[in-house]
Amino acid sequence: MKSADPNFGFFVQGVGAVTPLGANAEQTWDELVQGAEAVRQPLPKGFGGRTYYYSAVPPKFTAAAGRQPRLRRSGDISLLGVTAGLAALADAGIPLEEAKQGAVVFAIACGGVVYTRRFYNEVVTEGANAASPLLFPETVFNAPASHLAALLKVDGRDYTLVGDSSVGLSALHFASQLLALDPALPFCVVVGVEEADWVLADGFAAWRMASNRNSFPVFGAKQGTILAESAASVVLSRTGSLRLVRTSPGLPFFSQREAPSVLQEVVTKTCGEHQPAGILCSANGTFADRAEEIVFRSALGTVPVYAHKPAIGDSLGASALLQLVLAKFALTQQKLPPTLHAGDRLQTVTREVTEIRGNEILITSVGFNQQVNAALVAPA
Amino acid sequence: MGYRGDSLALVAIVKGSLPAERRQRRSRSFSALSAFSVWCTTYAAGLISSNAKMQRVLITGFGVVSPLGGDNAENLKSLHNGSDCVSTVTAFDVSRTRCRTAGQVSNDWLKEPMTRKNQRLDRSSLMMLQATREAIRTAGQIVPEMMVISTSSGGMFNGERFYRSLIESRPRAGAARAVANYMAQKPVLDVQEKFGWRIPAQIISNACASGTNAIGHAFQLVRAGLYESVICGGYDPLSELVFTGFDSLQAATPEKIRPFDRDRNGLVLGEGAGVLVLESEPAAAARRATVFGEIVGYGISTDNYHLTQPDPSGIGPKLAMERALADAKLDPASIDYVNAHGTATVFNDATEGIAISDLMPSVPISSTKSMMGHALGGAGAIEAVFSLFAILHQFLPPNINFRQPEPDWTFRVVGNQEEPAKIRRVASNSFGFGGANATLILQAA
Numbered sequence: 001m002k003s004a005d006p007n008f009g010f011f012v013q014g015v016g017a018v019t020p021l022g023a024n025a026e027q028t029w030d031e032l033v034q035g036a037e038a039v040r041q042p043l044p045k046g047f048g049g050r051t052y053y054y055s056a057v058p059p060k061f062t063a064a065a066g067r068q069p070r071l072r073r074s075g076d077i078s079l080l081g082v083t084a085g086l087a088a089l090a091d092a093g094i095p096l097e098e099a100k101q102g103a104v105v106f107a108i109a110c111g112g113v114v115y116t117r118r119f120y121n122e123v124v125t126e127g128a129n130a131a132s133p134l135l136f137p138e139t140v141f142n143a144p145a146s147h148l149a150a151l152l153k154v155d156g157r158d159y160t161l162v163g164d165s166s167v168g169l170s171a172l173h174f175a176s177q178l179l180a181l182d183p184a185l186p187f188c189v190v191v192g193v194e195e196a197d198w199v200l201a202d203g204f205a206a207w208r209m210a211s212n213r214n215s216f217p218v219f220g221a222k223q224g225t226i227l228a229e230s231a232a233s234v235v236l237s238r239t240g241s242l243r244l245v246r247t248s249p250g251l252p253f254f255s256q257r258e259a260p261s262v263l264q265e266v267v268t269k270t271c272g273e274h275q276p277a278g279i280l281c282s283a284n285g286t287f288a289d290r291a292e293e294i295v296f297r298s299a300l301g302t303v304p305v306y307a308h309k310p311a312i313g314d315s316l317g318a319s320a321l322l323q324l325v326l327a328k329f330a331l332t333q334q335k336l337p338p339t340l341h342a343g344d345r346l347q348t349v350t351r352e353v354t355e356i357r358g359n360e361i362l363i364t365s366v367g368f369n370q371q372v373n374a375a376l377v378a379p380a
Numbered sequence: 381m382g383y384r385g386d387s388l389a390l391v392a393i394v395k396g397s398l399p400a401e402r403r404q405r406r407s408r409s410f411s412a413l414s415a416f417s418v419w420c421t422t423y424a425a426g427l428i429s430s431n432a433k434m435q436r437v438l439i440t441g442f443g444v445v446s447p448l449g450g451d452n453a454e455n456l457k458s459l460h461n462g463s464d465c466v467s468t469v470t471a472f473d474v475s476r477t478r479c480r481t482a483g484q485v486s487n488d489w490l491k492e493p494m495t496r497k498n499q500r501l502d503r504s505s506l507m508m509l510q511a512t513r514e515a516i517r518t519a520g521q522i523v524p525e526m527m528v529i530s531t532s533s534g535g536m537f538n539g540e541r542f543y544r545s546l547i548e549s550r551p552r553a554g555a556a557r558a559v560a561n562y563m564a565q566k567p568v569l570d571v572q573e574k575f576g577w578r579i580p581a582q583i584i585s586n587a588c589a590s591g592t593n594a595i596g597h598a599f600q601l602v603r604a605g606l607y608e609s610v611i612c613g614g615y616d617p618l619s620e621l622v623f624t625g626f627d628s629l630q631a632a633t634p635e636k637i638r639p640f641d642r643d644r645n646g647l648v649l650g651e652g653a654g655v656l657v658l659e660s661e662p663a664a665a666a667r668r669a670t671v672f673g674e675i676v677g678y679g680i681s682t683d684n685y686h687l688t689q690p691d692p693s694g695i696g697p698k699l700a701m702e703r704a705l706a707d708a709k710l711d712p713a714s715i716d717y718v719n720a721h722g723t724a725t726v727f728n729d730a731t732e733g734i735a736i737s738d739l740m741p742s743v744p745i746s747s748t749k750s751m752m753g754h755a756l757g758g759a760g761a762i763e764a765v766f767s768l769f770a771i772l773h774q775f776l777p778p779n780i781n782f783r784q785p786e787p788d789w790t791f792r793v794v795g796n797q798e799e800p801a802k803i804r805r806v807a808s809n810s811f812g813f814g815g816a817n818a819t820l821i822l823q824a825a
Contacts, residue, residue: 140532142813155681158680
């Protein structure tokens, strides 16, 4: 068997994001640097008296997308994805009339859970004949991607990848493959997006992965995570200001005990001889923290580590691409924000704004559904 | 550039142009970097496209479990017989839906040894395991490097079970397992663990085109020399939510499914899993693998007309088929059979019919969904295996429940009974929500 993952070496030409902390990527970054924490509110429509919190994106952040005729019946997940995707294209300087030449790749973990729940609730409580046909089409995983493709008039490649919170990095690698397979393809818009729902949080709580508090530590006591809505997007192309030194298709682990060793394998292959100046990790108050802690201590013991999820929340399918978007700012400004609620299990985690010295940032992701992934980025 | 700059840029993009000065500034700052970076990526792409020369992509294993049967042999037999494998739904209440039938995989076919671990496997995982087992049985000893798998609903029925337990205030026992099995990756993980693989997996969810997208992407990876052996395919189980969804759209029929019939009035759903083993020619030769067929072309298009309805002109399907033919460097006349998407909805068959009439006016076509219903994210993969059967056994699978075609169509529907035929090349179509369209071209080895 030959080694199957060549170093594609493509570039991030533009970034976009919409998160509970910001209408765009810069605002999100600035808030994180200032140590802001997203407002947490209870997820509505719970059962059994159980409460879970989440971080919501204010509706005004996606209002422009909602005014598009194609999106007037769409759920939040589509509005978020379109907003971030268009922002990344704007940042890349690609005008709309050229956007149709590109490809669209979405990364999603759980999809349109809000409409899915609403539709199924109608089935269960009112009967199958009462369920609304307006809701059902928007529940499909690829609805958000199709909306963005339609707005951009892309008539070619339009893919949705599903996975866990590492799926954003898998989608990045997939998009790199598309560019490598077709030299005539000028760019891919890669979007990670997620929305939140009480049923989703309760499902994760069944695995002790969701917290019932309104904040959570990382690299400390394992209390579970808090979900967040978000979308993050990059335009991947053959030119740009941020170079993908290495991406990976990721690997699976079959028990939590295996997660550290599998992550180590992926990180070792991703970093090679490189020593990153900083790490943007996926720690979220669950077993993922321990896996990353073990790997960072063993091979990257002096490299500062930043975890964004205590500030924003865990936006699942959006989170890994959000880490990539934040990496761009970290490299440009040569600093990492402070990690909120950082426990004492990992000494290299940032507790205040931390300067970084160097030109490479490692992004790691450990997902609930047993996938790990990593990427190494540097200024072009 | 501040927040307001971003807002203006966003509005400009939406309205169609960026300020010229801004484009110029970006252009100047990138010019020096651009030349070098473009050189780098072009060089990298060149390494892939020329240095590792384009490989033939051989099918060295195949497996299917569907309403037609629990293994390859049973599926083949049902195809030959034109078996109607659609029956009344038993898994959930259909007393309030127009449509009451579906193609269902018998639980008797999904047997695993009764170990504690196997007891936790759900239907999606069992179907994928069964299909993969068949594929490995036909392929022999193989160590794949990658999996590319499709699904459109993942483990949705587990999510349904979980939600019902909440509404009905049932105890939380079993909740964790339902949640784990809800995730789309779980069947892929279960397959990998069972076969002792630890390899990357890409899971594509492009609605009903997913299976063909997954195989098409795997084909491109092997052809370009990025991987030597890839397991690809897809699955979807029947679920109440999705069943009701199609019914709510009045896309499902209360009668027989009649693809390409003038009086067709909707689809029925199905379920199942299909898996192919794709290898490069050198890899297959090195282990003296039996070669069952070859994939020679893949085309993909996106139809932006509407989330659920195709552009009436048929441009979406036509582009997918044209691109597959161009990819294979083939003339449309070289296609001997089209395994159509053929869902029997008024809209799909109309647009697919227009496209096929335009491109391949006298080709024989059939929709095997007539026998088993529409397996959504698994359909393209199942139909790829059926297309391979057509090549291996030189017959045209029938399009059952067929009475008469639309008068404007020029192609021939293989109505109701199989026909022996000389088949070298098959085009397999899959079209889905979100305007996702994909076509594969398979060829005799």
